[in-house]
Amino acid sequence: MQAPPAQKQWSVANQMSPQLIEVKSLSKDYSRLKVLQSVSFSLKENETLGLFGISGSGKTTIGRSLMLLEKPDSGEILFRGKDLLKMNKKEISLVRPKLQMIFQHPETSLNPKMKVQDSIAEPLIIHKNLSREEIHSEMKRLMRLVGLRPEHLERYPHQLSGGEIQRAILARIISLEPKFIVADEPTSMLDASVQAQILRLMMKLQNDTEVTYLFISHDLDVLRAVCDRIAYIEAGSIKSIEMNEEKRSWAEQVRDSE
Amino acid sequence: MVKIMKSANYFGWHPGPFPQINWAPYHKILTNRTVTVCLMILGVMVMLSFLAPLITPYDPNAIDLKSSLQSPSVDHPLGTDHLGRDVLSRLLYGAKTSFLISLSVVVFALSLGIILGGAAGYFGGLADEILSRVIDIFLSFPGIIFALALIGALGSSVLNLIIALGLVHWASYARLMRGQVLSVKNNDYVSSARVIGASDRRILIKHILPNALAPVIVLATLDMGHVILSAAALSFLGLGIPPSVPEWGSMLNAGKEFMRTAPYLTIFPGLALTITVVLFSLLGDGFREILDPESEVMGLGAA
């Protein structure tokens, strides 16, 4: 694994299109340890930004902060120009559905005491006033979308494989029509063949719904395959962000081979 | 459910170096059967104790000095005590006392522990800090000493006994519940629920409680036995239940004076106590196997 070349410094000034997410000098200390040091970056609509770093570099903290699961000490997180950290409860509940997350460990991502169908229906019950039949047909649509079979609905999480759980999680969050998804190492616990399934599915969903991804990983191969830009993070600060030329050439290559 | 989880984990996406499978394949079925059998026996015992007035020909408190200290016979299958009271009748009535006291204490301690421990674990902050200290204090001295002092102060009555033992036991539930909530809270599915916009109430009821309760219920089952023992110990010292109420501990206390002439007065109530507690222990172990195979909860009550 070579060290990432640090040619291009971070800059968004020349980018014209509106930013969906802007993170400005996010910092967080955890008992004298600086987890994040003035982290700034931004994401356009329908873009995938990769976040590369080794374990303990603070990449998960960034993802969790964007989801308001952790509170940074200082900085701003602008979603369409509004600071998430300054919103009141009501405003947050309005933007919540638009910001979603996929987690690293499939075995703890779904409530083990809930059937898969209850987990998938949960966001519908919370946010949409649907009848029982409507929920059912919506669930069927979602299952088809992520490639799960109807018999999976009746099962409990421990009866599914890791890949199937990640599909179920995608079904669960896609129903909210999110604008932005943080994917925190969504495939690092999966086998290579299943990893390809899930990454393909995520890319297909992005095509269909124009969702924006922040893709966190320690696997540069994966990031090169799926990201438009890759940010390199080390010891809590971003060293560089660069365009990922490989994705396009890679995509062409795949098209040729198919 | 959890049974399948163990092996499914191994052959699913997360194979460890050691398959997490039970070594004895029949072990679990056996304990499940144990649970069934224990529940059945306990059920019969509860029924007998509540139907005691219909079954027993004697009033448990009817003093008949003419027939005092009789050995077991057809009239009195387990003999009579020094006041001529029928031991079998007193044992059956005593069972009711024990069950009711134990159930009240456990329900009282369990509710207090779940609510306080759950809230402390979930919300954290200053309230948690204070409550944790209080729990630590309650757990850092022998409970029975506290119960003794309480009853000494309030006087002996069934209600005071329940209050005293309840206050002794609640802290262990609170601590267990707090720890459970803290560990469950860190799971990704709780974060996930928060991200999809679930309310605190929903997260607590739907996601945290169902996953946190198993060991607490196991502890409660084991404690049923412990509380019976504690209550009996206090009564044995003459500090628990007033002598007019038939109870196993006080029966033992009265019986020990006549150990030489009427050893059955010592043997039968103790046997009843031991059997009941064994049943609750087995039941608790069985529940643990089914609900929460990973952890070993040591319920250390006072006796």
Next chain:
Amino acid sequence: MALLEVSHLDVGFNTQLGSVQAVNDVSFQIKKGETLGLIGESGSGKSVIGMSLLRLLPMNACVKGEAFFEGKDLLTMKEKDLQKIRGERISFIPQNPTASLNPLLKNGLQVSEVFERKGHSKENSWKSALKVMERLMIRDPGLSAKKYPHQLSGGMRQRLVAGIALSLQPELVIADEPTKGLDSLTRGKTIEFFKHLEGDEDRAMLLITHDLDLAYEICDRLAVLYAGEIVEMGPAGELMDLPSHPYTRGLIKSLPKNGLIPLEGRSPSLLELPGGCYFGERCCHHKKECSCKHPQLKNSGAWQTRCHLN
């Protein structure tokens, strides 16, 4: 002559759900100085094979077949005799070094006890242990030896575990998933370390891994496992460049750098394996024959494939 000759190895586990067949009729040989890679995804039985050879599996495992090491069967010999072979002739590098080091014993002791067992004095053993640690590029061996495992970095723990396994210079090393769960930096270093080990001519190695890069870098031959059986075995370079079994092909193509082309479906349940080819359902060249007849391993020179199509 082969150093290790495994033939018709079957491993099953008795569980509450029934018997789980983790390894099915696996046969392979390892020559002196050769590195054989066992590659496969979760549940393919690769780790079980490694542990079964040294009889490290839990009690509910049921192992059948033969594993001859220099003419003696490892699976049936007396426990006492096997104990003499373990560590000294055949050693084991476990996956998850953190869990494989005893948390309450000092690092040095966990190395030196190997020498002590061989009858060396306490002092000499300790000295040998320090030498081993020095060779492993562990910083300040004297000090590290007196520390406890949790005080070492992840990379150092990994090397220490490997070093313990290599300390008596065994003829055969079984390495179980050395790169599992490591981040890219540590993984890179581990691959370097194993490359360095492989330079040693005399030592044979059985490398068990899901990491195709690692296997490609250091193995002479590869065996691909699927649902507990070998589906393809051949020289490492050729097998990776020109795989012939549809599963191997699919697996290699699904890597991010090879196009991220998914292999649809999931491996069959080991509780009830399908009739016919185990890979049949997921295979894009599926034929009628595939679902009724179970394919046998077919030889073609140094290459073996289990497929009806070839």
Next chain:
Amino acid sequence: MFHYLLKRLAFMGLTILAVSGLTFFLMNIIPGGTAELILKHTVLELEEIPTSEQIAEISSQYNLHDPLYIQFGRWLADALHGDLGSSYILKKPVTYLLLLRLPATIYLALASMTIAIALGVPLGVICAVKENKFTDYLLRIVTLVGVSMPGFWLALLLILLFSVTLKLVPVAGYGGIKYLILPAIALSMHTMAVTLRMVRTGMLEVMNQPYIAFATSKGLPPRYIIIKHALKNALLPTLTVLGLSLGYMLGGAVVIETIFAWPGVGSLLVDAITARDIPLVQGCVLTIVGIFVTINLFVDLIYTYVDPRIRYG
């Protein structure tokens, strides 16, 4: 480490203070009762009812008109100087009575603890090694009964068998080893069973850990692996339980001491409570809680010593 110790000591103080305070307020919950009690034990004849003048006199003599917290403060200040007041019934300083009774309690607790550990640990190991064999089942049944049997009933049974029937040892009393045997066995049974159980589960869990498989793969002999690699790890959780068991033992001692007329703090406490002798109750509770808290501090310190992963900053 020093910091941690300081924190623990402070918490110990807080616990003892809280328990003493709690007991004090509980015992004084019935207003005016105290004066009546003192009168009953001093000047009054049996069945005589105290006059209000007498109560008033005693109340002012013992400062019982003060609010409770002031009375507690006074008790606390005295206690810090080693003066725990004077017993109503025995009319002697509480400190003196406690010092008189303490050795017997410690003697009994130590003997029981020794029995519990000396039997519980090796038997637990044997159970784990012989898992699901006859020995294991037998010992597990013994354990189950040992955990469930009330200690005081076991005590009565032991007396019935060994003293009354076989006449091998005295029924009750205090003296040589002959007097110690039965109470020590009765008191140790529960802790022994708990220890056995903890060691068994601990061993089974540890034997399933990867480091045991790795030790086996090194070619180490099984006996060495069990003693050097497994037992130490398996004993860690047992250690905590042993600390807690001591509390259980001190509680159980109250009953056992009463049965065997053992002149310890436990039986003193029961007498004190029955007579509502407040200073004596206070003193006994303070002593028992003090011992318990101190032992648990030691257990924690041993823990940090045995487990290198725990280091308090």
